[in-house]
Amino acid sequence: MATILSVAGVSKTYASGQRALEPIDLDIEKGEIFALLGPNGAGKTTLISIICGIVTPSTGTITVMGHDALKDFKAARRLIGLVPQELSVDMFETVMATIRFSRRLFGKGRDDAYLEQVLRDLSLWDKRNTKIRELSGGMKRRVLIAKALSHEPDILFLDEPTAGVDVSLRRDMWKLIHRLRDKGTTIILTTHYIEEAEEMADRVGVIDKGRLILVEEKTELMKRLGKRQMLISLQEPMTAIPPELADWHLEIEDEGERLRYIFDARAERTGIPSLLRTLGDLHIGFKDLETSKSSLEDIFVDLVDHDRAEVAA
Numbered sequence: 001m002a003t004i005l006s007v008a009g010v011s012k013t014y015a016s017g018q019r020a021l022e023p024i025d026l027d028i029e030k031g032e033i034f035a036l037l038g039p040n041g042a043g044k045t046t047l048i049s050i051i052c053g054i055v056t057p058s059t060g061t062i063t064v065m066g067h068d069a070l071k072d073f074k075a076a077r078r079l080i081g082l083v084p085q086e087l088s089v090d091m092f093e094t095v096m097a098t099i100r101f102s103r104r105l106f107g108k109g110r111d112d113a114y115l116e117q118v119l120r121d122l123s124l125w126d127k128r129n130t131k132i133r134e135l136s137g138g139m140k141r142r143v144l145i146a147k148a149l150s151h152e153p154d155i156l157f158l159d160e161p162t163a164g165v166d167v168s169l170r171r172d173m174w175k176l177i178h179r180l181r182d183k184g185t186t187i188i189l190t191t192h193y194i195e196e197a198e199e200m201a202d203r204v205g206v207i208d209k210g211r212l213i214l215v216e217e218k219t220e221l222m223k224r225l226g227k228r229q230m231l232i233s234l235q236e237p238m239t240a241i242p243p244e245l246a247d248w249h250l251e252i253e254d255e256g257e258r259l260r261y262i263f264d265a266r267a268e269r270t271g272i273p274s275l276l277r278t279l280g281d282l283h284i285g286f287k288d289l290e291t292s293k294s295s296l297e298d299i300f301v302d303l304v305d306h307d308r309a310e311v312a313a
Helices: 044-051 073-077 095-105 112-121 137-149 167-182 194-200 218-225 243-248 272-281 296-312
Strands: 003-013 019-029 033-037 059-064 080-083 155-159 186-191 203-208 211-217 228-234 251-253 258-263 286-293
Touching: 003 044, 003 186, 019 044, 019 059, 019 186, 019 211, 033 044, 033 167, 033 194, 044 059, 044 155, 044 186, 080 137, 095 112, 095 137, 112 137, 137 155, 137 167, 167 186, 167 194, 186 194, 203 218, 211 218, 243 272, 258 272
Parallel strands: 033 186, 033 203, 080 155, 155 186
Antiparallel strands: 003 019, 003 059, 203 211, 228 258, 228 286, 251 258
């Protein structure tokens, strides 16, 4: 795929001396959904704000479809739509007036047919003449997306798009984002909801304390770093792990009714056959075995913990 956005050596240090972003290099491919994962305060919003021209970087360059975002700001910004975390609309304006005004700000001529389609896609058409202050929180969030799409951007940034919305609306938003991608829009979203990235992203970047720890295709990341676990349902409750089982680092769960064993499925030896033999030798009976893969959340926690341990060292 062609690169639509390139970030090279971008960092941010504030006048106070606070280092918000270490130098970051990142290329975004046309038509992908890229999820930037990180805990609160990791630097996600700072990076997006720099790319969108809201915050000035201390170092580095940003190129949007061939335009230098720092030297040719207007041309680059016309290609970008931004849905911020916070509501940034005139509460006393109607929905349609708001998105018409936003479209004009980017130098686009009036196109009510396009704006109607945007509102219909967002289930807002029936609310087009409603003042924004009269809408529910979820509907206001949709207005922000309509506003960001009003000037037909090639790249859409969504900063924590489903923060504070209920599960049902969150899933509706996921469907909408997929539809936008299907129409050719490149989507970049920040989130601390792991399930959001797992559901939608083609690639995942993990950021923590201003450092971009990793960027990788989601499926490859889960394949490479994902672990498996085996749950062993016991016939009799266990109060302590016998010394003979110490090598497997088992965990007791459900008041002794179950053992958890975490292993690397890619390893030449998983340890499962020898574990089951040892259980038999110790006359520890079990009723059931269940294996499952790690979720993206497990991988994320492992990555962040490992990176922090390395930095501390």
